[in-house]
Amino acid sequence: MKLVVLDTNVIVSALLKETGNPSKILDLVINNQIRLAYDNRIMGEYEEVLSRQELHISQSKSSAVIRFIELTGCYVEAESFSADGFPDQNDMPFVEVFITSNAQALVTGNFRHFLPLIDKGLLVVTPSQFIEKYFSNQ
16 A cells, blocks of 8 residues: 655645545545654644635535545654755645655656755655556556
């Protein structure tokens, strides 16, 4: 089973629109075809963003997704890394969990936020690239 880090924007997109690649990725998580790596900072961001009133995501749906990730995902004690070159310091938990966990991919809609990882040869992909690379036959 692939270990993956999902940026918050992928989960938000999956919960806002039931079709599309972010939704397919969340389905893969729920069907235990991929496993998510996370730490407390990532879960805190998921909880904070998914609870925003302007997104109109039901609390029961967001709580169920968060509980499922906590139960089936891989909790990581992430190492700290330099934020040099990263445009958004708030992305560092995702960077640190991705590197520490040796996850196969970091999936994000904000590709440019993670260019230093790409420069190091690590796999940072959009949801469509992830589906194409690993699950195009489904």
